[in-house]
Amino acid sequence: MxxxxxxxxxxxxxxxxxxxxxxxxxxxxxxxxxxxxxxxxxxxxxxxxxxxxxxxxxxxxxxxxxxxxxxxxxxxxxxxxxxxxxxxxxxxxxxxxxxxxxxxxxxxxxxxLxxxxxxxxxxxxxxxxxxxxxxxxxxxxxxxxxxxxxxxxxLAPAAKERLAEIDQRLAEIGTAFAQNVLGDESGFTLVLEGEDDLAGLPDWLVSAAARAAQDRGLSGKHVITLARSSVEPFLAFSARRDLRKAAFEAWTRRGANGGERDNRGIVAETVRLRAERARLLGYESFAHYKLDDAMAKTPDAVSGLLGRVWGPARARAGEERDALAALAAENGESAEIAPWDWRYLAEGVRRARYDLDEGAIKPYLSLDRMIEAAFHVASRLFGLVFEERTDVPTWHPDVRAFEVKDAESAHVGLFYGDYFARPSKRSGAWASAFRTQQNLDGRVRPIIVNVMNFSAGSPDAPPLLSFDDARTLFHEFGHALHGLLSEVTYPSLAGTAVARDFVELPSQLYEHWLETPEILERFARHWKTNEPMPQALREKLIGARTFNQGFATVEYLACAFVDLDFHLLPSAGNIDPEAFERDALERIGMPDEIVMRHRTPHFAHVFAGSGYAAGYYSYMWSEVLDADAFEAFRETGDVFHPDTAAKLKEHIYSAGNRRDPAEAYAAFRGRMPDVGPLLAKRGLIEGMEAPAAGEA
CATH class of the missing domain: 1.20.1050.40 (Endopeptidase. Chain P; domain 1)
Known part of the structure; x- marks a missing residue:
């Protein structure tokens, strides 16, 4: 606009x-x-x-x-x-x-009411x-x-009046929470002044930092921002421990810096009001209220899943920490690992263990190629065709628009891709809609958008992605397909309007195809030479995909546990959110070297609205489903098996909320899943390696 x-x-x-x-x-x-x-x-x-x-x-x-x-x-x-x-x-x-x-x-x-x-x-x-x-x-x-x-x-009239007051206040402070986080994110820059500040940074990250500086009127300098695509690679590669610490502390202190943008008071009030709201509706806690209309149904079911994964994840993280300490000792550094050291040392261990360098991978993962790859998978599975349109209005010059057609060239919908970080955009990645599908009064086709925060390219190279970035692109495109392929009558049942712990299934499942040999061979090509990623490098990449999964699982699960604990409170006085967070993490034995993926004062999933409140576990719940669902393809020996893809489209991607999600999954798979494939996928079962994505 x-x-x-x-x-x-x-x-x-x-x-x-x-x-x-x-x-x-x-x-x-x-x-x-x-x-x-x-x-x-x-x-x-x-x-x-x-x-x-x-x-x-x-x-x-x-x-x-x-x-x-x-x-x-x-x-x-x-x-x-x-x-x-x-x-x-x-x-x-x-x-x-x-x-x-x-x-x-x-x-x-x-x-x-x-x-x-x-x-x-x-x-x-x-x-x-x-x-x-x-x-x-x-x-x-x-x-x-x-x-x-x-x-x-x-409810009785007086209870209705109070409920309306609570909902109004929650809307006000949820909006303030989100705007405060964006203010802290866009207001921070780490300016790298000279060559010493660039020590350890690969060329692609230096170029991205130069572009970020130029965008902020600091030509000739280099800037690290709090966009995940900027700060995470900086933490992985910067040899300057002092600068890593400065960036990490700014990243983890978003929403907790005092002043008018401090979110800690908002968190306390939100938890208190949600607990009161649940009591008015007759529930023991907000978590009981929220989960009553989810696949999980009860907090005990959620705690059971998180607990079953937490033990293996924490044990694996301990092994990973020991490996980091050994590397630090070899380098003559302190073996006491701080949170801002983990990614840097882990990158060193990965290079040593797998001879794998992020800098060697990224040239093969250009943004345009990965977009093309995501489209190709949709074509193979569902017969979709994507045609870029330059005549469709957009809200920013960077945004791209694509008409989506089916195999018979009939219009399916419109897809927008908004891929680059900028100060006017909140952090993270998400899918949304400008128009949802419905057939109530004529056939209305959807307009779906994916929003990312990748680093833009430089004059010398196109935008290049890490493998995690590419996985994020596939994830959000899975959500987009859930909206695009929707084929239901009623708008309120369309697309992604499903249970929160089911909505991540189409997105997380779609990530699996990125790792298949066919996709990597065809689309992972060097941006300059167009040569395919060497087979040896592909094998290293896939072989290392469970590397550091103890860390990744622990930082995620910690958020899910804390979210659930906040919302299990039957009532809440003037709680100190950070003290509550510390106590919750102490109860589960959170390693000192790892910090929650989203600390409470900037946990927008949970406190900028109620969408994932008492529901952050949903990613793990859906991952149980997606690990099992991809097995359905592997069991056929063909990851693009036409009959299985047709069932997937019918019962999952196009079905919206036409039926109970457990029934929908069982209709696709013939049964409900077990947590075993998830533990294998993350490499958390001792002695059990996850099979390659393309293997039967």
Missing amino acids: SADATPTANPFFQAWETPFEAPPFAAIAPAQMEEAFEAGLAAHEAEIAAIRDASEPASFENTILALERAGRDLRRVAMVFYNLAGAHTNPEIQAIERRLAPKLARHSSKVS DAGLFARVDAVFAAREGLGLDAEALRLLERTHLGFVRAGAQ
Whole structure:
């Protein structure tokens, strides 16, 4: 979106005569989005009143389907606004976001707590067995009714009023949390002044740091930012321990630096309000409330999974620490490993053990090639074709747009890729939508976006990815396919609108194809010579993929444990979030040398909104599924097995929330999975190596 777009007739009050009816970003000013929100809220209120006050008896058509159709104008502007708020914000958008948060929360509460409206939904639900609904319509009815119940529709008036107050406040402080983290991220730079500051850094990282400096008006210098694609490689390669410490502490202190951007008070209030909200709804804790509508169902089930993986992971991390200490001693350094030493020493151990250097890998993993690889896998599995379009409007010059077609050249959807880090974008990687699929009133095709934070290329080389970066690209593209391939009738059941601990299955499963010999042989090519990655290097890369998995699993599991512990509190007074975090980590025996992947004051998954609250375990839960699901392909001897791919598309990628996720998985696999393949995949079973991705 153009920051200085000239306000004209509001685009949200007009039809979009753009290719695929994509948002006309250059014509949209922030104030127009706020105006469109006001109009959308008013229209939705009128639609809800008409449903509630209808004189005819409640029916599936005039109540449930009417609710599905209501609020389209509001959703249209919300999808544009919140995508821009995450990927390309500015002070005006942030101010609007702060004003909108309580307003939208009040509106949502007003709808979900409307007694007259719920009475009609409840009447249709009570009569459901005699309505002759097909399975998808029945699923919609059940999910709609459950949504009202879980939002408090059955509470007494006083409890409803308090619940609405809580939801409004949570919306306000969740927005503040996210903006505070972005402020700390974009406000920090580590300027590398001379050659000594560049010691140990490979050429590709030096080039990326020069580009980051140039983007910030510091031409001739080098800058490390808190984007993961910048700070993590710096921690892995910088020979300057003092600079590693400075970068690491800035990275892990986001949201906890005092002043107006400090998030610790927000965390304490959030935990307190969520616990109260759960009690109002009759649950022991927020975790019990949240998990009741997930695959896991109970905190005990989550704790059981995390505990089963924690022991092997912690043991492996201990072995990894000993290897790092031995290397440090060989180098004449202290064998006492600090958190800012781990990645640097681990890179040294990896080079020694596998003769594998990240700098030797990256030239074969150019961004364009990896995008092409992700598209190729989708073509092989699902018959999709991707055609880049330069006539589709975008919100930033770096954004790329692709039309997606099926094998018969029919339009499937529009895909946006926004790949590079910039100060206006929050950190991390994610998938989202500007429009979701539905077939309720005509065939509406989706507009899906992937957002990354890779380092941009330099004048001398294109953007080059680490293998972890390439895996991230495949992961988020798996989410994108979940949205693009959706083929359901009702919008609220479409695409990724599934249980939180199921939604990561399509994304994590898709990562497996990156490692297959066919993909690496065809797409891992040197950006300059176009020579394929040598077989010996490929074998080293795959052989090392379980290297440092103790560390990676521990830093992830620590977050899941802390998240769960916060939300198991039946009530919370004025807790000290950092003290609570320390106590939670001490209980599980967290190694001193490893820090949570997302420390509490910047744990946006959990505290910038409730999406992953009491749900960060979901990545591990879904990984149990994805490790087992890829076995279905390996068992056939063909990782692109057509019949298995067809079942995967039917029951997982295109099915949305048409059925219970456990039923959907069993329909694909014929059974539910066990945790064993996950432990093997991560190399956490003693004496058991994970098989190569392409092996049967």
